[in-house]
Amino acid sequence: MASTTGVAVDYDELAVLKFLALDGALRGEVKVSCTNLADRLDASTQTASRRLQALEEAGYVERDLVSDGQWVAVTEDGERALKRQYEDYRRIFEDRQDLALRGTVTSGMGEGRHYISLSGYTEQFEERLGYTPFPGTLNVELGDQSRRERSAMETLDGVPIDEWEDEERTYGSATCYSARVETGDGETYDTVHVIVPDRTHHDETQLELIAPDKLREALDLADGDEVTVHVEDR
Ligand SMILES: Cc1cc2nc3c(=O)[nH]c(=O)nc-3n(C[C@H](O)[C@H](O)[C@H](O)COP(=O)(O)O)c2cc1C
Ligand SMILES: Nc1ccn([C@@H]2O[C@H](COP(=O)(O)OP(=O)(O)O)[C@@H](O)[C@H]2O)c(=O)n1
Ligand SMILES: [Mg+2]
Structure with a gap:
């Protein structure tokens, strides 16, 4: 210590x-x-x-x-x-169950970056999560068991991100759950959030993570690497 x-x-x-x-x-x-x-x-x-x-x-x-x-x-x-x-x-x-979801790092459609950078969202992230997220979402393809367990996340207290609009369109709401990422080597990154957009192109098999830093760099991650996302009840 x-x-x-x-x-x-x-x-x-x-x-x-x-x-x-x-x-x-x-x-x-x-x-x-x-x-x-x-x-x-x-x-x-x-x-x-x-x-x-x-x-x-x-x-x-x-x-x-x-x-x-x-x-x-x-x-x-x-x-x-x-x-x-x-x-x-x-x-x-406090007997708070740590929900551990396992999966592999994967590349998505390259849209996360766009959504996370929009000021209507960043202002809410800064105020409600306390940081400006790295522009993007780290996508994690969940394993079979974690796909089933994922629904337990919705019973936890999430941070709501509200819907908003500009001149052209409305942007959907989302919920953020506080979590910790652990790599296969046992390295951890403490404060990330699982972000669950209400409108998304992904199904329940993908988890999207936001964090103050680029997690691929902070944790030396590449596609196919195993990670465990410990979702916390906060
Ligand atoms: C904060 C946030 C808001 C989103 N809002 C919308 C939306 O309003 N409409 C929509 O079609 N997709 C929305 N998406 C989802 C993206 O279209 C897409 O499903 C996903 O985030 C893309 O991830 P990827 O580029 O990592 O694959 C949103 C995503 C995030 C992270
Ligand atoms: N906190 C974050 C957010 C995104 N990323 C990565 O940053 C890139 C841009 O994110 P994105 O959501 O636009 O891209 P994809 O997830 O669609 O590949 C991707 O390679 C993500 O995996 C990261 O390493 N750490
Ligand atoms: Mg992404």
Whole structure:
């Protein structure tokens, strides 16, 4: 586990980070005594002190040393590190079924690029998904089992993209489902969306994915490569 600064932070240090957050250090500085912290960690004062120092070197906390202890605040990077743990626990306890759809990367009709670039859609993607998608859709041809399982996606909470029109015509609505892509080599790309247009030339056997980046480049994908799309309930 490494931080952005390259300093390794272990579970032992994350436990300290959690105690600090419980004491309110996400909201601002809290007074910390190494003796008290050592008690809660069931470790020596030196160990407690060393872990605080490691957290500071990793950029997860900021410290102000004073004669009778120290003031410590968790940084944004520190908060992100805690949130990653939180996401893991959510997956463990919230019993949200991860719908895993398997298929192969395939080329389509080259129309996705046009639709995804239209401002009537990009404005909605930016506002509702939080990013400007790479112009296009990565098409995934689903295997037999995943074709059957795909219908379960419609029971999840999707982000609606509304129909809109310009002078010439109306453009259809669509629904986006948050997902993660995993390649055959176990490489993953975290935030993509399965986009299901209400009007489409594709049938249920194809899944179309949008993402901030070109997935063929980010994941080194070519036609025929196997991917698993983990659709999340968000
Ligand atoms: C956001 C979005 C909106 C779309 N709206 C329409 C539409 O209004 N009418 C239509 O015939 N197809 C629409 N399509 C579907 C495309 O015509 C086509 O089925 C598919 O997206 C093409 O994918 P490909 O080029 O990757 O094969 C839409 C696709 C997307 C991604
Ligand atoms: N996030 C994305 C979107 C599209 N793409 C690829 O970008 C190209 C343009 O997308 P497209 O939807 O217009 O083309 P086709 O899917 O019809 O081949 C295709 O090669 C897609 O596979 C990608 O790699 N990553
Ligand atoms: Mg496409």
